[in-house]
Amino acid sequence: MLYVSTRGGMPAQPFCDVLLEGLAPDGGLAVPQSLPSISSSQLEAWRKLSYPELAACVLGCFATDIAPELLGQMTAQAYTPEKFSSADIVAVRPLSDGMSLLSVSEGPTLAFKDMAMQFLGQVFPHVLQQRGATLNILGATSGDTGSAAEYAMKGKAAVSVFMLSPHGRMSEFQRAQMYSLQDTNIHNIAVRGVFDEAQDIVKALAGDLPFKEKYRLGAVNSINWARIAAQVVYYFWGWLRATTGPGQQVSFAVPSGNFGNILSGHMARRMGLPIRRLVLATNENNVLEEFFHTGIYRPRKPAQTHVTSSPSMDISRASNFERFVFDLFDGDSVQVAKLWKALGSEGYFDLSSHLSEFESKYGFVAGVSNHENRLATIRRVFDETGNLIDPHTADGVKVAKPFVEPDIPMLVLETALPAKFSETIEEALGRPVPMPYGLEDLLGRPQKFTTLPCNVASVRDYIIEHATIS
Numbered sequence: 261m262l263y264v265s266t267r268g269g270m271p272a273q274p275f276c277d278v279l280l281e282g283l284a285p286d287g288g289l290a291v292p293q294s295l296p297s298i299s300s301s302q303l304e305a306w307r308k309l310s311y312p313e314l315a316a317c318v319l320g321c322f323a324t325d326i327a328p329e330l331l332g333q334m335t336a337q338a339y340t341p342e343k344f345s346s347a348d349i350v351a352v353r354p355l356s357d358g359m360s361l362l363s364v365s366e367g368p369t370l371a372f373k374d375m376a377m378q379f380l381g382q383v384f385p386h387v388l389q390q391r392g393a394t395l396n397i398l399g400a401t402s403g404d405t406g407s408a409a410e411y412a413m414k415g416k417a418a419v420s421v422f423m424l425s426p427h428g429r430m431s432e433f434q435r436a437q438m439y440s441l442q443d444t445n446i447h448n449i450a451v452r453g454v455f456d457e458a459q460d461i462v463k464a465l466a467g468d469l470p471f472k473e474k475y476r477l478g479a480v481n482s483i484n485w486a487r488i489a490a491q492v493v494y495y496f497w498g499w500l501r502a503t504t505g506p507g508q509q510v511s512f513a514v515p516s517g518n519f520g521n522i523l524s525g526h527m528a529r530r531m532g533l534p535i536r537r538l539v540l541a542t543n544e545n546n547v548l549e550e551f552f553h554t555g556i557y558r559p560r561k562p563a564q565t566h567v568t569s570s571p572s573m574d575i576s577r578a579s580n581f582e583r584f585v586f587d588l589f590d591g592d593s594v595q596v597a598k599l600w601k602a603l604g605s606e607g608y609f610d611l612s613s614h615l616s617e618f619e620s621k622y623g624f625v626a627g628v629s630n631h632e633n634r635l636a637t638i639r640r641v642f643d644e645t646g647n648l649i650d651p652h653t654a655d656g657v658k659v660a661k662p663f664v665e666p667d668i669p670m671l672v673l674e675t676a677l678p679a680k681f682s683e684t685i686e687e688a689l690g691r692p693v694p695m696p697y698g699l700e701d702l703l704g705r706p707q708k709f710t711t712l713p714c715n716v717a718s719v720r721d722y723i724i725e726h727a728t729i730s
């Protein structure tokens with residue numbers, strides 16, 4: 261399988277070549293030139309596989325330049341019962357009203373980002389070793405992505421992580437989770453500023469091409485194609501667990517921000533997985549919900565982005581959305597390039613002429629959830645089923661409810677565990693969440709981080725001093 265840019269300006273390349281890149285040189289995103297289609301007999305043959313075995317098969321469709329046997333070793337290392345607190349790796353837990361949770365947050369950092377990052381933690385060292393190269397991953401995080409990247413890369417040869425976080429602005433749990441890592445290849449940098457400023461520093465350094473080259477800077481942000489590919493696996497897994505035979509349909513509800521998770525569901529559906537609906541849930545930052553209801557995509561500025569109690573979805577510019585629009589236009593990269601140009605000058609684009617296709621052709625529906633809905637849903641789910649769900653998952657359950665149909669399982673993606681967002685759970689239920697097994701002492705563990713002033717020069721100097729280059 262080869263990958264091209266959504267905007268048409270990149271020669272076709274195999275998986276391992278797009279793996280280490282961020283944006284394509286033309287500003288677009290890497291997408292497969294064509295997708296394999298998985299027959300229903302193939303799907304039935306996959307029913308008996310374990311999660312790592314299924315992951316090797318599904319990822320084998322995308323990473324055709326990695327030997328299947330090697331891919332099998334990587335997924336076996338990435339998805340172990342020791343790292344994921346569920347023996348199945350991803351469990352399906354029934355709620356009420358025809359809904360179930362797809363538990364994709366049983367990994368080391370208690371959010372679904374682990375599903376993709378743990379695979380990157382295997383495939384990056386492999387490709388780097390093959391090329392005799394090193395990589396310094398530079399990123400900014402407001403929580404989940406940074407910690408998932410650090411837990412996946414800790415102790416890996418040839419990879420270092422430089423993760424900027426806004427000093428004093430993460431939850432106590434998130435801080436403890438990241439800063440308690442003592443590995444020498446993990447660099448936690450707390451900058452005295454807010455997340456957007458940290459992000460700007462990363463953009464400035466990654467945009468300085470000679471510096472980027474010399475210090476082998478790379479990224480693991482949500483536009484990374486390998487992350488999308490690794491997430492496709494759990495849609496297949498969820499379908500296989502929720503059905504008993506060929507052709508049965510399943511719907512998925514996905515708490516969304518950057519459109520990465522649900523894009524993987526869209527890819528699975530395009531590969532022939534019998535998905536009825538993809539229910540996109542947003543919080544008060546509803547740019548994507550607005551698009552699916554009006555056809556108008558109008559990203560918002562950081563100042564117009566609300567701070568909410570489902571903070572990992574406080575996103576007003578959905579980085580992966582361009583890949584969906586590319587499919588809407590049947591892979592016409594000239595049209596996509598035009599739209600993003602218009603977006604740059606006008607601040608929006610209007611695809612209302614495609615409105616009827618969103619659901620009929622692609623299965624997409626959407627809805628919004630707010631703080632009150634979130635609290636009420638956490639309470640209701642707990643009272644009715646005894647399950648504690650996190651605020652993001654609650655947004656998914658709230659939005660999914662009106663779309664549940666008789667005899668069609670609705671799998672809501674559990675994008676984080678409640679312990680990560682205990683404050684909101686306490687607001688909803690009047691009591692905090694117990695720490696998960698094995699993490700009881702997390703808040704007391706010694707922490708290792710460097711505090712830097714919020715400017716490019718300080719971070720640049722730190723990287724020069726600590727980067728791995730060979």
Ligand SMILES: *Cc1c(COP(=O)(O)O)cnc(C)c1O
Nearest residue numbers: 516517518519520521572675676
């Ligand atoms: C990252 C994240 C999301 C949003 O996922 P996207 O792929 O950006 O749409 C939702 N919930 C949680 C808990 C997250 O960490």
